[in-house]
Amino acid sequence: MSVQFLADGLIAGATIGLGAIGVTLTYSILGFANFAQGEFISWGCYLAWGLAAAIAALLPSSADAIGALSVGWNVVAASLAAMVIIGVMAVALDAILFRPLRSRGASISAVIASFGVSMALRALLEAVVPSRQAYLSTELQIAIPLMKGLRVTPDQIMLLAVALILVCVLTLVITRTDIGRSMRAVSENPALARLAGIDVAHVIRVTWFVGGALACAAGVMLGLLVQIRPSMGAELLLPLFAASILGGVGSVPGALVGGLIIGLVEAATVQWWGAQWRAAVAFFIVIAVLLLRPTGLFGRSP
Amino acid sequence: MIVYASTVLTMALISGMMCLGLNLQWGKMGLFNVGVAGFVAIGAYTSALLTSPPLQGRLGGYEWPIAAGWICAMAASGAASALVGAATLRLKSDYLAITTFGFAVLVQVVLRNAQHLTGGSFGINFIPRPFQALIDRPLSFGLINLALVGALVIAVLTVLETLARSPWGRVVRALREDERAAAALGKSALRYRLQAFSLGGAVMGLAGALQAHMIGFIAPENFQTELTFQVWTMLIIGGSGNNVGALLGALLVTAIWSATGFATSWLLPPGAQARAAALRIVVIGVLLAATVVLRPRGLKGERLAVSRYIG
Numbered sequence: 123m124s125v126q127f128l129a130d131g132l133i134a135g136a137t138i139g140l141g142a143i144g145v146t147l148t149y150s151i152l153g154f155a156n157f158a159q160g161e162f163i164s165w166g167c168y169l170a171w172g173l174a175a176a177i178a179a180l181l182p183s184s185a186d187a188i189g190a191l192s193v194g195w196n197v198v199a200a201s202l203a204a205m206v207i208i209g210v211m212a213v214a215l216d217a218i219l220f221r222p223l224r225s226r227g228a229s230i231s232a233v234i235a236s237f238g239v240s241m242a243l244r245a246l247l248e249a250v251v252p253s254r255q256a257y258l259s260t261e262l263q264i265a266i267p268l269m270k271g272l273r274v275t276p277d278q279i280m281l282l283a284v285a286l287i288l289v290c291v292l293t294l295v296i297t298r299t300d301i302g303r304s305m306r307a308v309s310e311n312p313a314l315a316r317l318a319g320i321d322v323a324h325v326i327r328v329t330w331f332v333g334g335a336l337a338c339a340a341g342v343m344l345g346l347l348v349q350i351r352p353s354m355g356a357e358l359l360l361p362l363f364a365a366s367i368l369g370g371v372g373s374v375p376g377a378l379v380g381g382l383i384i385g386l387v388e389a390a391t392v393q394w395w396g397a398q399w400r401a402a403v404a405f406f407i408v409i410a411v412l413l414l415r416p417t418g419l420f421g422r423s424p
Numbered sequence: 425m426i427v428y429a430s431t432v433l434t435m436a437l438i439s440g441m442m443c444l445g446l447n448l449q450w451g452k453m454g455l456f457n458v459g460v461a462g463f464v465a466i467g468a469y470t471s472a473l474l475t476s477p478p479l480q481g482r483l484g485g486y487e488w489p490i491a492a493g494w495i496c497a498m499a500a501s502g503a504a505s506a507l508v509g510a511a512t513l514r515l516k517s518d519y520l521a522i523t524t525f526g527f528a529v530l531v532q533v534v535l536r537n538a539q540h541l542t543g544g545s546f547g548i549n550f551i552p553r554p555f556q557a558l559i560d561r562p563l564s565f566g567l568i569n570l571a572l573v574g575a576l577v578i579a580v581l582t583v584l585e586t587l588a589r590s591p592w593g594r595v596v597r598a599l600r601e602d603e604r605a606a607a608a609l610g611k612s613a614l615r616y617r618l619q620a621f622s623l624g625g626a627v628m629g630l631a632g633a634l635q636a637h638m639i640g641f642i643a644p645e646n647f648q649t650e651l652t653f654q655v656w657t658m659l660i661i662g663g664s665g666n667n668v669g670a671l672l673g674a675l676l677v678t679a680i681w682s683a684t685g686f687a688t689s690w691l692l693p694p695g696a697q698a699r700a701a702a703l704r705i706v707v708i709g710v711l712l713a714a715t716v717v718l719r720p721r722g723l724k725g726e727r728l729a730v731s732r733y734i735g
Contacts, residue, residue: 149518154518155518155521155522157458157525219713219717222717223716223717226720230454230456230517230518231716231720233456233518233521234456234656234660234712234716235712235713235716235717237458237653237656237712238653238656238657238709238710238711238712238713238716239709239713240709241649241650241653241705241708241709241712242705242706242708242709242710242712242713243709244705245702245703245704245705245706245709246702246703246706248698248699248702249699249700249702249703249706253698356649359525360522360525360526360529363522363525363526364526367519367522398533398536398537399533399537401529401530401532401533402529402530402533402534404526404529405523405526405527405529405530408522408523408526409511409523409526412511412512412515412519412523413511416515416519
């Protein structure tokens with residue numbers, strides 16, 4: 123038996139987990155399932171790709187690989203800039219589209235609007251990006267054998283570490299800081315939070331920014347592992363929802379754990395059944411969680 | 425030209441029937457179905473498999489009469505809707521959205537990979553067309569099929585309107601407006617939701633079967649998220665809650681779609697066509713989001729249905 127699926131599954135799962143944090147935050151704080159979250163992933167990935175190429179053109183030395191990794195400082199800088207831009211884009215989307223709906227109290231209309239926006243954003247990306255194949259990293263890496271039947275590349279180790287650090291930092295922010303407490307308060311009861319003097323509009327902006335930035339990080343991770351395509355985020359949407367439901371809506375560590383579980387099950391499915399059935403895994407996990415434990419692993423009862 | 429127009433109109437009416445199914449689920453009952461393409465696909469494939477000629481290495485191919493295929497298509501899509509509904513209708517509405525979305529993904533995976541059942545990515549060919557004998561005379565063939573689809577749409581519309589005005593329709597509306605009050609009067613929310621959701625699914629299945637038999641072949645690409653998106657746009661622009669509005673929305677969106685298609689193929693060089701097709705989807709997506717924000721009632725919103733003795 124080969125255990126290679128463990129490495130592949132953990133990496134894919136960390137990507138799903140990062141993207142799912144945005145889904146779980148918007149769901150618990152704003153109360154709707156955001157179908158446009160997948161597009162933040164694709165847009166973030168393409169943005170980082172374009173910025174990295176621009177930086178490399180200006181400063182050719184920045185493209186030299188860092189240590190054992192396959193990418194240079196240009197990709198790191200481009201990713202950070204892309205995270206900020208996608209975060210701002212998410213805030214702007216809220217201001218144009220979701221805030222008017224919220225003020226009318228039409229939360230389910232927000233789901234429809236997010237569905238329309240996701241289609242428009244994906245088609246727009248298809249219309250503007252070059253149709254040739256795109257890669258964030260084209261360098262071949264030698265995988266290091268960790269144990270019998272298990273090999274990982276330095277890139278994969280780095281990505282896993284980055285994902286863990288991001289989730290730990292965010293968990294600390296949410297549990298230990300003022301803005302984190304405000305976010306939880308708004309999620310529990312927006313009206314009461316406002317009465318207690320919390321700036322709800324600010325909390326909502328922070329939520330969108332964090333969700334967008336982390337989706338962008340997930341997009342960069344995905345772009346380092348596979349070829350970049352405009353539909354990459356949309357294909358990840360169902361696993362994102364599955365991860366946030368499995369982890370329990372509103373729980374940041376839950377989203378990561380849910381993502382890791384889904385990544386592992388998908389990788390095991392690919393290894394033993396074939397890659398063509400991978401996309402079906404997330405659906406059965408959603409159904410199983412909704413039937414057996416609708417609150418998810420770490421969720422509060424609604 | 426008339427042949428082309430009748431084909432476009434036939435397809436618009438079939439989309440209109442999908443809108444009618446969605447309108448029963450969303451407009452009348454408030455059930456959020458993001459898997460329309462999956463339920464349409466089940467209807468299309470069920471009827472195609474039962475009525476098409478046999479094919480080595482694939483299930484089905486029983487050469488049943490077309491009408492029998494359509495009835496089975498409704499039953500299959502209705503049953504699939506009932507199963508999905510039974511799993512999720514007691515939970516929050518967003519969970520239904522996510523589950524139906526996942527269901528459409530699952531259907532797509534099965535269509536592409538279960539070679540023996542669905543023909544894989546090649547789909548199903550040689551689906552019999554109604555009035556096959558007239559196929560050499562394109563004008564009469566197109567018009568008589570348009571009349572057939574039109575008659576079926578009117579029949580479905582009549583049934584749905586009658587249902588909406590019946591005691592059943594009043595309970596459904598009451599549950600959507602104030603579930604707790606309706607439950608206090610002894611109405612089981614879950615049961616009515618399940619009925620509305622299954623019936624809506626059956627209508628979508630019939631629309632899928634009609635599409636399969638009007639075109640003559642089907643493939644997994646016909647049933648992707650874009651289809652769900654188009655049907656939603658039609659319903660929201662037309663006015664959810666209003667069956668006539670749903671049909672109007674279907675006609676209007678199809679008209680915009682064909683017109684922009686004409687314009688781009690006329691104005692742009694062949695190399696830019698793929699990008700132009702993507703931009704058309706952007707326009708429709710923006711239109712959908714803008715309607716939700718600026719004109720939530722659509723073209724023709726729901727009529728108020730209160731007793732004439734009040735107010």
